[in-house]
Amino acid sequence: MMSTRRLLGLTPGLLLCATPSHAQDTETPLDLGEIVIEALRTGATESAIPGTVQVVEAEDIQAQARAGKTLSTILSDLVPGLAPANGTIGGASQTLRGRTTQILIDGVARTSELRGFDRELALIPTASIERIEVVKGSTARFGNGATGGIINIVTKKAGEEDGRTTLDTKLSFQTRNDSSLGYGTTFTHDRRIGDLGLRLELSAEHSGLSFDGSGQRIPSDPLVGQGDDQDADRYSLGLAADWATGVHEFDFRLDAYRFEQDIDVFANYDTTPVSVSDRAYTGQPVTDEGLSAKFTYTNSAFALGELEVSAFATDVSRRSAFSEPSVVNNLFYSDGPGSTAQDPDAQSELFTSTQGLNVTVRSPADWAGRNATLTWGIDIGHDDVEQELLNGTDIIAPMSQENLAAFAQLGMSLGDRWEISGGLRAERFWLSVSDFTRPDAVFLAGGTRLAFPALEVIGGDFSYDAVVGNLGAVFEASPTVDIYGGFSQGFSIPDVGAFTRRALASNPLLPGQTVSYAHIGPDAQIVDTWEIGTRYRGDAFSFDLSAYYSTSNEGTVFDSSTNQISQQKERIWGAEFVADYRLRDDWDIGTNLAYVEGEFDDDGDGRVDSWLPNSRIPSTFTAGLFTDRRFANGLILSGEIIYAGGRDKSGHPELDDITTVNVSGSYPVGAGRLTVGVTNLFDSTQLNPTASSVREDPDVLVRDEGRRIAISYAVTF
Template sequence: MTFARLLLGIAPGALCVAGPLAAQEAEEPFALGEIVIEALRTGATESAIPGTVQVIEAEQIEAQAQSGKTLPTIISDLVPGLAPANGTIGGASQTLRGRTTQILIDGIARTSELRGFDRELAMIDPASIARIEVVKGSTARYGNGATGGIINIVTNKADTDTTQTTVSTNLSFQEADSDTFSYGGSFSHERRVGELGLRIELSNEYNGLSFDGSGDRIPADPLLGQGDDQDSTRSAIGFAADWTRGAHEFEFRLDAYAFEQDIDFFSDYDTSPVSVGENPYTGEPVSDEGRTAKLTYRNAEFALGELEVSAFATDIERRSAFTEPSVVNSQYYADGAGSTEQDPDSQSELFTTTYGLDATVRSPADWIGAEATLTWGLDIGRDEVEQQLLDGTDVIAPMVQDSLAAFAQLDVPLGERWEISTGLRAERFWLSVSDFTRPDSVFLSGTTAVALPAVDVIGGDFEYDAVVGNIGAVFHATPTVDLYGGFSQGFSIPDVGAFTRRAAAENPFLAGQTVSYADIGPDAQIVNTWQLGTRYNNAAWRVDVSAYYSTSDEGTVFDSSTNTITQQKERIWGAEATADYKIREDWSLGTNIAFVEGEYDDDQDGSIDSWLPNSRIPSTYTARLYTTKNFDNGLILSGEAVYASGRDKSDYPELDDTTTINASGSYPLGAGRVTLGVTNLFDTYQFNPTASSVRENPDIIVAEEGRRISLDYTVSF
């Protein structure tokens, strides 16, 4: 199906919904309330935004988590345009509109864009989330990284007038083996003491083994070093406090978590799908530890408008899995110069520390028009990144990056029908790359192992800068219909650490070679996105339909066959639609569908001539159909079908489609509520398209988990 045909298919449906406008304009809108989208920093609500925005409320997240889903799966199922979750603790290939996603927690990134393992979503306790804001399309509101969009996770704070304790316990299992038992619990308490609000959160969970729909065990490291949540424990603690007096408000949040996965056997990548091998695992456990603190001050009566200042710091330590030499791990670190034996300490650990200070002012712009607002400010940041083997040997160049940005966003209502939005962000980076020696390594070709001498990488001090803008408009055609469109830009500096880790001399077999970071470092990538859409909202329907087109001259592609990263021209296009319908007050039905496709300049001759790899677009089409029914006795029943098309393009392995049926029911029991959920209800044997897209030559097929049954009990008092 082509993009044009998809739009032709969506358009009649949108027109059918919009057709009875004259009869329905007087009806009350879908009662969800006006939510300020914090990810935009402007104080704008969804109806005033000239782009595709989605808000996932805590109730939706809670219901999905209690039915047995992980947070990456919850978000991918609910957000059209986000690639299906890959089933591991890493976010490899889980792109948004075919591009990178900036994951924020309360408006801050937990790890540096200079080098990351993409584990943010897997490390967050769903019980701590108040809502999730998804802003699609290239954007620079928070600086480097959001070429496909922003996912901003807003955490809970104490309610305004309630003292409450919530306790939740859960258990899940698969029929295949008793070792699949997973269990955990969470606790939260919040209260108000005068003008002070306090909230404490604790959680702990253990995850057992996982089996596919045919009853075979899924390996604990199916994606070569990513690890997953099998045989793992995760603990988290969070503390939030807020204090308000008059126009002044302070908020403080402190989070800490620890994750560890024990792997018992190496994975066998010679089988299809990947299976549990026979060799006992000899490395250290996969681990992830993080600490984050943020302090925010707001002044609603600041001389220039509304002031918000935030200071934050994060400290993250991440260890990947140890991997044996294999057909997909064809280059590994050597146990000494000239040796072809693997270094037993060649398991990497990533250390990232970030600091930041953000200042935002929302000033009245009455000199332009009534109710016009100018949002402006400064962002200051610092990233410190190292990646080392267990013995302390650097595997990337240690680096420090400082950044300074200024931004301004103008929002102007024109009468009662039009809202215009435009803005600029200018950012400069100062990147200091230390000299380092890329360790001795080995290249494995079939059964032949060739020693590759160490390479000296010369660092230096470098500067990047970017000036990006956006402009858009919303037309309130009727009280129930909004038309929106706009142009926006985002930028990123692609994984600088990965470029130094893969540093190669002109003659890789000759000892004593030197390369300069100035010759191998990536260019800053600017992405341009155009999008058009319409929103429809009345008493029964809530609909959003959009189409987009994005381009970049410095797109980034990873080739797993050569272990190299290249940059070249690319373009991506797609369309998305969501529709929610209230059949009755107690019965709802909904769907979301998405299409995405893209091409790039494979041979770098200036002409875009090849499909983007599956690792960028693992499924061309995705869709979800759901229904929820509330009964008078308190019973709630839900069911859904989730579809991913996979992808079949020349020069790439074919990725199969998947259809997963999930069901859940909850019922009041005692002072709380019990929930029974089943994922993959029919125990379908199928392959995960996103996980199977990560390695394409040779391709690795990863099986999807089979049926899992979950039981949850939650009580608040």
Template sequence: MTYRCPLPGLTIAMLMTSTALAQETETQPIMLDPITLTASRTGATVENYPGSAQVIEGEDIAARLESGEPLDRILGQLVPGLAPANGTIGSASQTLRGRSVQVLIDGAPRTSELRGFGRELSMIDPASIERIEIVKGSTARFGNGATGGLINIITKTPEDGERTNLSFGLSSGMEGGSIGTDLSFSHERRLNDLGLRLELSRRSMDDLFDGDGKQIPSDPVVGQGNADNYDSYSGAVVLDWRSGSNEITARVGGYHFTQGIDQFTDYSTDPVSVGDEAYTGQDVKDIGRYFNVTWRNPDLTIGETELQLYGSNTDRRAAFVPAGIANPLYYPVSPVDPTQDPNAQSELSTRTIGARFTVNTSLDSWRDGAQLTWGLDASLDDVSQTDLSGRDLIAPMTQKSLAGFAQLDVPVGQVDLSAGLRAEKFWLQVDDFTRPDAVQLSPAGLYLLPAVNVIGGDFNYDAVIGNIGATWHATPVLDLFANISQGFSVPDVGSFTRRAMPANPFAPGQTVSFAALRPDAQIVNTAELGLRYSGDRLQASASAFLSTSDEGTVFESATNTVTQQKERVWGGEAQLSYQAGDALTLGALLGWQEGNYDADGDGSRESWLPNNRIPTPFTATLTADYLFRNNLRLQGELAYAAGRDKAGQPELDEMITVNLFGSYPLARGAINFGITNLFDRAQDNITASSVRENPLTADAIRVADQGRRIYLSYGLSF
């Protein structure tokens, strides 16, 4: 049975219940220090940043994380403008303001932008997170890839003293065989000027079920791999050394994730289901190693200086997907045998190394409070993607990049002015390769696309982009801001070589040059207006934006093609937090976006952007947080995502999910508990259902959302 819940009625009932159970306390409002936004690279605070920025402190997501809720799902509910999570280990279609989002760890990208599986949020150890910063809109301060915005995850560093943390979590759905476990350990101590922190964790999950009690397949979103039947191990060593004005922080770690699949997915059902055929591919895997070393000195003559060196080495394997409506373009055994090659399971290897040099130079001698932030960025990416036999599926490629930037921040009376430029250049080396023979499934039947020789070469991309903005502190509690900014990105180059097609795709022995295939660099222009209000009990922010690009990238899953054309996305966001009582806080997070593009190349944007760019036009999360006198904390949450029904796109249904979280201090630790999808509502996951279309029917390949799940964990410190 599908349970339908009226949005306003449930919210009122939930809040009335919290109020009835509550006990008033005598606490007074606490004035907090300004929150520094490290993702701005300028030392700006959220209050004077001329754009939409959000900081989620660790304590605000701890109950959710420690109760086992995945990070991508948490962010999809707490970040207006970010699409809901698709429920798998990948982030397909989880866009920010309808565009790509760049994930950073302590300011450093974890994987290459040339080609990726989008698993960054799923591979992070939740116990290592200190806070999360979100900067929305196109930005180039961290380089390629952040056309919709960036998510910067700040990890924990050693504190003073000695501390050991242990945590064990257990979760289960309503059906048997759905147990999940989480175990984490950390130990930190300081030896004079040296701080040490050791982190170890293990996570596992059995089967997952929807609200109707049916098992969700282990690969519902076509090769992505689901968040079920996995084992994940991670570990890291963190060092923090301080001497005088110098501080060096280093994090070195790795993780090992494997997912075992028993049955193939049946993509012909609605929603997709566990099929009858036994899975014949190899396990899904994700193995990563990384390092991040940062040196800081605030007292140099040139100003506060930071040098960061980072690198990562990642090997990823997708799930094997049989030929069919979900995999209409597949690799055969040979040109005369259209049977799918059993080795045609994709493996991606990425190697990234880079450096960032940033200086904040005070200009107080010119104007009090003025500063110039400037620096250099350099990186090297190496990417290859093969099948199990070692055959290249994309052209192996290496990219070098160098960028310089300068950002000037000047206070003028009650107005903080900000303007900057970034010059960036990429040197892309593409190797020659042969795109394998492929078979295309179409309404007319099967047809062979003979192998194509792709001639590589050396190619350059460069751009100079800028931003300008202002924040007007109209009153002590009200700020108004406006900005115009640009972002620079080179789209997924690997996908263009994997889909290489000559003028006559049916003739054998064809050759095509990458120069004819290569995507244009994408420049996204964003204009934004907004306000921030911070009163004694009410805190609120709201903004409206418009972003445009002449080189927008659209993936048409039904035809398996990637195209570029003019596009625009517009929308707005709002956040409200109200201290309704001394212990009760109410919140609302709202996001709206829509977009269109020039599908036929006639110069007008007459077509709606596909669902895989904008899965839902409107999201709302309503929250209630109550702290009892005995320190029991309860958090109620209602998350809503509107359906989408646009011409030329499959219709998607709305999502309504009610969650409950809580924590209670016990002994030297705390019990955390949670229930997601409290009413076990049976519904489609709107983001997962936006990823693929059935090429025979042009309808969405729909994926069910998870049903009710109960979490319980206990963590202690000593």
């Protein structure tokens, strides 16, 4: 049985992850106690949280990855409210409750929120993951970005066993084409030398081409510059160390990775769905490489309580794919003033670096009530962002940002049944935007190419302020039933770099004009979320049911027809349900359901009366049904049905339903375990709803991958 489910009926904190079971043994589960949710920073366990939190454990992630699923697909299948994965290395349109998701690794964002390609879920090796915490709803626990929630990937520390080594190999292929072959190897080693723990992680992986259920090849760049996971190589190195003495604990982690995708032909956007063309790709490979480090010091006997200090630094460079002029890529860079020909170097590279310091103190607060704890601290950060063409020409205004935040969160018990929590976070940003010249560009309209002269964008120094809060309560109606509710706020400064990249003058055809960032820059977005729910935990049956409503006056929408971003009033509502039932000691079933819908003020008249675009809500209703069965001889069989309902709202293209059946089995062989998994068992030919929602005008439809078979063998010694 999967590790999250081992605790169901034994501890109240892990009831929300109704997902397929993939245990590596059939031993009697142990009561391991409730997990502290690191993404909340308060030391709170799940049963005391007045909202929806899900925890997906390493065992489940590894089992599903060995069965052939990507991390973004694993999460979208298991986490109701998270949009289906789009099938690429980017996270375009994979929203959480219709809004942006802040993806963190050990509480740190790998790239700046000022400008990002959102590739984190495709680049972190699953062998590095201890668990993933998903905190839903708007929140500001880690600052800017989490208007829909937080996905915090907690990495592994050094193991308790000295000299523990794991070797994991995997092979995958599609039955319709030999060129779909993918393979990879992961090596991990843990060692302890007295109080010092060390962990080494190495991985190398190659992915083949991708084909739909009818055998048609899916383009290597279906979403215009986003890149894909086809014909790609990725390498990663992870080093972790921890040392403890008395009340002091030190943790360090260093990660380095490189990803490269070779594209052989351009995509053809004149077909429906998008297909591969007969034109050879002329750009450079898609790449992504980064280096990150984090150091954490913890003192459990600090004078004011428990102290945690973390310092981090990241450095990432990302290259997008080269895209031809097309009905989708209708604004591109020319090769000179007055020319309408595309610059052969019009392929962008993004460079981001971040540094920061987080200080968190958890202090007893007996003055406030029984079992009260006050969590407080400060966050300091610095970001540098640049994006250039291959020849070094800036295509966004180079910028840097400083931020300083102070926060406080109080949690306490009222009587024997009530848990109350509330807090505030105040943050200030100092943004420095450099002057730059947006290069000569061409706008393609109805087959006509219009030359847009270079535009001077005047920068400056700007500041943003945000003060947000939260308040919630959990009522223990009985030993098995909790009722919870709360209000929370999150804030986001939308993609600042994108606003400068798409800068246009009042008459873009006239040369010699200027535009000021002060007039085109976005407003900070604050999102208010209300949520109520109940969770039940029994010996054999557990469920969680919640409903939410969120609003914002500065919602962000991308219009693919004009290539512009706008902000306006919006509201989103939805409900989620997860359940798990143990039929018997060796057989479990589970389900999850989610509904989300939203509207916005499309015409700026102050009334929220138009449906949000598909790029924000690619599927209104999603559902999953899971089962697994464990046998005395060590065999584990698992199956799941994943459904994403279509969306048909006025003013937006219609999206079809999609249903995928996945099965897997694992069996002990020799000293290890052999796993065979099949995704899209029936080789269905269908469209990927999230990828097909990224661009609406023109409507670009993208196929979903057909049947894929994965075979893996893992051994620990």
